[in-house]
Amino acid sequence: MYKLHLIFKYLRKRRIAWVSLLAVTLCTAMVIVVLSVMGGWLRMFRASFHGLTGDVIVESRSLTGFPFYQQMLGDIEKLPEVEAAAPVIRTFGLINIRNVIRDGVQVIGFPIDQIVKVNDFGASLNRKKNHPSFSLYDDVPYELIPPANKDARKRPGMIVGAGVVGIRKDGEGKLEVPPGLYEAWASLTLLGISGEGSGLDVGDKEVTPYWIVDYSRTQVWQYDSKTVYVPFAQVQKDLHMDAFGEEPARTHDIQIKVKPGIDPAAAKIKIKAIVDRIVTEHDISFKYPIAVETWEESQAMWLGAIENEKSLMTFLFGLISIVAIFMIFCIFYMIVQEKTKDIGIVKSVGATNAGVAGIFLGYGFAIGLVGGGMGLGVGYLIVRYINELHTWMGRALGIVIWKPEVYAFDTIPNTINRTEVLVIVAVAVVSSVVGALVPATRAARMNPIEALRWE
Amino acid sequence: MKQKMSQLTAPISGKTVTLLSVAGLYKSFRMGDSVISVLKGLDLTVKSGEFIAIEGRSGTGKSTLLHIMGALDVADSGRIEYADRNIADLSGNARSRLRNTEFGFVFQFYHLLPELNVLENVLISAMVEHSVRGFLSRRSDLRERAIALLKQFGLENRLKHRPSHLSGGERQRVAIARALMNRPKVLFADEPTGNLDVETGRQIMGVLEKLHQQQSQTIIMVTHDRTLARQADRVLVLKHGKLENAEF
Numbered sequence: 192m193y194k195l196h197l198i199f200k201y202l203r204k205r206r207i208a209w210v211s212l213l214a215v216t217l218c219t220a221m222v223i224v225v226l227s228v229m230g231g232w233l234r235m236f237r238a239s240f241h242g243l244t245g246d247v248i249v250e251s252r253s254l255t256g257f258p259f260y261q262q263m264l265g266d267i268e269k270l271p272e273v274e275a276a277a278p279v280i281r282t283f284g285l286i287n288i289r290n291v292i293r294d295g296v297q298v299i300g301f302p303i304d305q306i307v308k309v310n311d312f313g314a315s316l317n318r319k320k321n322h323p324s325f326s327l328y329d330d331v332p333y334e335l336i337p338p339a340n341k342d343a344r345k346r347p348g349m350i351v352g353a354g355v356v357g358i359r360k361d362g363e364g365k366l367e368v369p370p371g372l373y374e375a376w377a378s379l380t381l382l383g384i385s386g387e388g389s390g391l392d393v394g395d396k397e398v399t400p401y402w403i404v405d406y407s408r409t410q411v412w413q414y415d416s417k418t419v420y421v422p423f424a425q426v427q428k429d430l431h432m433d434a435f436g437e438e439p440a441r442t443h444d445i446q447i448k449v450k451p452g453i454d455p456a457a458a459k460i461k462i463k464a465i466v467d468r469i470v471t472e473h474d475i476s477f478k479y480p481i482a483v484e485t486w487e488e489s490q491a492m493w494l495g496a497i498e499n500e501k502s503l504m505t506f507l508f509g510l511i512s513i514v515a516i517f518m519i520f521c522i523f524y525m526i527v528q529e530k531t532k533d534i535g536i537v538k539s540v541g542a543t544n545a546g547v548a549g550i551f552l553g554y555g556f557a558i559g560l561v562g563g564g565m566g567l568g569v570g571y572l573i574v575r576y577i578n579e580l581h582t583w584m585g586r587a588l589g590i591v592i593w594k595p596e597v598y599a600f601d602t603i604p605n606t607i608n609r610t611e612v613l614v615i616v617a618v619a620v621v622s623s624v625v626g627a628l629v630p631a632t633r634a635a636r637m638n639p640i641e642a643l644r645w646e
Numbered sequence: 647m648k649q650k651m652s653q654l655t656a657p658i659s660g661k662t663v664t665l666l667s668v669a670g671l672y673k674s675f676r677m678g679d680s681v682i683s684v685l686k687g688l689d690l691t692v693k694s695g696e697f698i699a700i701e702g703r704s705g706t707g708k709s710t711l712l713h714i715m716g717a718l719d720v721a722d723s724g725r726i727e728y729a730d731r732n733i734a735d736l737s738g739n740a741r742s743r744l745r746n747t748e749f750g751f752v753f754q755f756y757h758l759l760p761e762l763n764v765l766e767n768v769l770i771s772a773m774v775e776h777s778v779r780g781f782l783s784r785r786s787d788l789r790e791r792a793i794a795l796l797k798q799f800g801l802e803n804r805l806k807h808r809p810s811h812l813s814g815g816e817r818q819r820v821a822i823a824r825a826l827m828n829r830p831k832v833l834f835a836d837e838p839t840g841n842l843d844v845e846t847g848r849q850i851m852g853v854l855e856k857l858h859q860q861q862s863q864t865i866i867m868v869t870h871d872r873t874l875a876r877q878a879d880r881v882l883v884l885k886h887g888k889l890e891n892a893e894f
Contacts, residue, residue: 192781193773200761536757539718540824541746541774543739640719643757 193537194546198553202561207529208554211522211623212562218515219566219619220573222508226611227574229504231604233497239411239600240493242311244486245276245446246455247462252480256280256432256441259469266465267447272458274450277305278442280426285380286419288356288403296355297418298381300426309448312420315409316350318373325350325422327402328373336374347425348404349377354416358406359601366408375403379419383431397429410600441479455485512622519626523555527630534634535642548635555627559620567616570607577603665864666692666715666832671724673710684710685721686887692832695862697854699878701869701892706884708868709836715866716749716834717741728832746774750825754837756817758809764820765805768792771827795823799853815846822853826863833857835867839874851877 202208249267251257260278267276280300287293303323307313313323325348327333333343353359356375358368383395401421408415427433427440434440449458463483470476487494527534534547542550573580581603584590593603673685684707692698702708713719715726717733726733728748733741745751750771758767772788773781781788796802799819809817818838825833835854839847851874857863858879867878872892875881881892 192776192778193770195778196766196770196773197759197761200766204761532757533759533761536759537770537774538742539745539751539753539757540771541742541744543742545739546742546774638719640713643753 193542194549194553197533197537197550198557201526201530201550201554202557205526207522207526208558211519211558212565214515214518214522215558215562215619215623216565216569218511219563219615220569222511222615222618223567223570223607223612224573224577225504226508226615227570227607228577228604229501230608230611231606232600233501234606234608235410235600235604236497237494239409240490241486242314243409243411243414244489245309246449246486247447247459248484248486248489249445249447249462249466250482250484250489251443252482254282254443255479256443257479257481258439258441258475259473260442260445261440263466263469264445266469267445267462270458270461270465272449272453272461274448275305275308276445276447277301277309278423279306279444279446280423280430280432281443282381282426282430284382284419286355286377287380288351288377289375292356294355294417296352297414298379298421298426299418300421300423302423303420306446309446312407312409315407316405317368317408319350319405324348325404327404331374331402333374333402336376343402346376346400346402347422349379349401350405350407350420351377351403352415352418352420353406353408354412355419356403356406358408368406372403372406377401377403377419379421379429381426381429383429395431399425399429410602412601415601455487459483459485512618515619516622516626519555519558519623520629523551523627523630524633526554527551527634530634531637531642531645534637535639535645538637538639539643544635547637548631551627551631551634552624555623555631556620558627559623562623563616563619566619567612570612574605574607577605663694664691665694665696665728666690667725667727668711668715669725669727671711671714671726672722673707673714673719674722684887685714685724688724688884688888690715690882690889692864692866694831695858695864696880697858697863697865697867697878699867699869699875699881700884700889701872701875701881702884704870707887708870708884711884712834712836712866712868716751716832717744718751746771747828748831750828750830750833752818752821752825752833752835752838754840756809756814756821756841758817758820758824760809763806763808764796764801764812765789765792767809767820768796768823768827771824775828792823792827795826796820799823813846814842815849818842818846818850819853822850822857826857831864833863833865835865837869838867839869839871847871847874 249263264276264278267273278301282298284296284298285293286296303312303325307323313320316323327344327348333346334341336343353366356369356372358366378398378400380396380398383397407420424433427442432441447458447462449455466481466483470479470481537547537550581591581593584592668688668690671685671688672683674681674683688711700708700711710719714721717736721734724734728744733744736744759770762770769788769792772792776784793802793805796805799822801816801819801823804812804816809820812820822838838854839850842850854865854867855877858865865878869875875892882889883892
């Protein structure tokens with residue numbers, strides 16, 4: 192009973208305990224914030240990049256692409272493991288939007304009705320989120336928009352990355368959509384890619400007019416700032432990758448979604464067998480190098496870099512924990528020193544060595560528990576409102592820490608992983624007890640007479 | 647010397663039960679390169695209900711003797727028998743138990759816990775004795791006893807005060823109440839008036855005398871004040887590491 196009573200009293204009355212409490216609180220909050228943001232970043236990175244691709248990708252190793260993709264698609268879609276598949280063309284082009292925005296962009300072409308079955312592209316859209324398509328709007332008088340053209344409605348639709356048309360968050364964190372976006376025309380200049388020789392045909396450019404029908408906000412900065420999405424058939428035609436004479440139509444990728452519960456790596460083996468068979472059948476292996484990879488293999492370089500960052504972070508947190516333990520050790524050493532006479536007193540009234548050690552270990556435990564709990568509260572609030580806090584810091588103090596071009600996302604991850612948080616609080620408690628261990632042992636071993644005489 | 651020894655162990659009329667006996671007690675301290683022997687084969691028998699005063703000059707080992715008898719310190723050799731057990735042979739936990747339930751201590755410098763109030767300081771002995779459950783189940787009884795003790799010593803209005811807000815005499819009375827909380831068989835008092843003015847010292851002695859006379863409390867008190875020592879049943883002098891009967 193005396194242990195609990197003294198722990199409670201020391202916790203309430205000793206200001207030095209408040210310092211250790213503050214130290215544990217700050218350490219816990221800091222680790223929760225950093226781990227939540229960095230861990231969240233890694234999770235967002237994986238989720239977003241996975242969301243923008245299929246589970247398995249049949250990928251061309253050159254700009255030329257590869258032919259017989261329809262045959263591959265047909266056979267792949269017949270596999271019981273496969274849910275959906277879609278061809279994708281990736282290239283670069285020059286965009287001109289209303290003679291106001293002229294920029295170099297990445298151009299991605301896909302059959303949108305197929306791609307939304309393969310990845311999460313549909314969820315990134317604004318107006319067409321529920322019915323993703325490149326189709327024009329009935330209520331927009333395209334024919335009357337200058338330069339007026341009676342064939343205006345025949346132009347294809349284009350979806351632009353939010354950043355391409357300058358959609359960014361304002362000071363309040365809300366998206367600012369430029370007026371007239373859904374009545375804007377855009378012309379896209381592409382260079383044809385020959386199926387033979389060098390690939391790019393610089394003398395054969397195609398300028399295609401489009402109407403902007405929506406914007407996409409994947410939250411991946413690289414995509415949102417420099418990418419436009421167009422119909423597969425259009426871009427295939429503009430790049431001269433469509434069937435021409437003896438030349439079969441080509442694509443750059445086939446993105447495949449596997450059924451829930453299916454391991455992409457296992458599905459990949461079957462898909463690769465189909466691809467290899469068709470490549471061999473048409474004898475195109477040398478001319479059109481193709482790789483079949485899971486999405487993780489395809490993004491291995493990025494994921495590896497982030498995994499390394501995570502390892503570095505774990506190492507740094509290890510150091511922080513050691514510093515925290517050492518700090519608690521120092522504070523507890525001081526407390527034991529200061530409470531030497533009390534140790535003598537409680538021993539004189541019958542406290543055992545283990546009991547005295549229990550007071551200080553319990554004290555450390557209480558500080559870890561209360562500090563960890565407070566740190567959890569502070570950390571949660573910071574993480575929960577981190578984007579608002581960051582926006583305020585930028586506005587009021589001119590400090591911008593999170594740069595989308597560096598971290599790939601325009602919002603700071605603000606989700607807390609329960610397991611991680613439990614581990615952090617547990618580490619805070621254990622660190623506090625470990626920090627108190629040596630001083631507690633010292634207190635327990637004190638001779639009561641020497642302790643009573645201590646000045 | 648033999649005669650003196652027989653006097654030291656002689657029965658006191660009406661009090662024949664031996665409560666504590668010390669035989670051949672040796673204790674020395676190392677001070678740098680030299681060894682100082684303070685107790686040199688000391689013997690003592692304490693009867694139940696006795697009030698013994700041990701006097702002697704500073705540094706003769708009075709407090710050391712008290713601490714060894716009270717299981718707070720250990721001797722180099724010798725026997726300290728209490729309830730048919732040699733305290734010197736007991737484990738650390740058994741000695742702690744003894745200090746908690748059988749012995750009570752009053753020190754010169756009060757030694758109260760500064761974070762606890764008067765009532766909590768008295769209850770601390772009971773808190774050490776009982777587990778959380780045991781203490782909570784007997785909380786009201788224990789609290790009642792602590793308050794009764796404090797009332798007995800005129801401290802009923804000081805229950806919630808911290809030690810720093812009390813006078814020296816009040817602090818010492820709180821210390822006595824704490825020592826008596828678990829109904830000890832032996833009360834060890836180490837210079838209980840040493841830090842008090844003459845008048846307050848007299849009051850504290852009055853408290854101890856009253857305890858002895860009204861409740862037959864066994865008290866072993868160490869003092870260097872001969873006047874105070876005379877109030878005990880028996881006065882012994884610690885000289886050259888051994889006890890002698892005082893000559894007045």
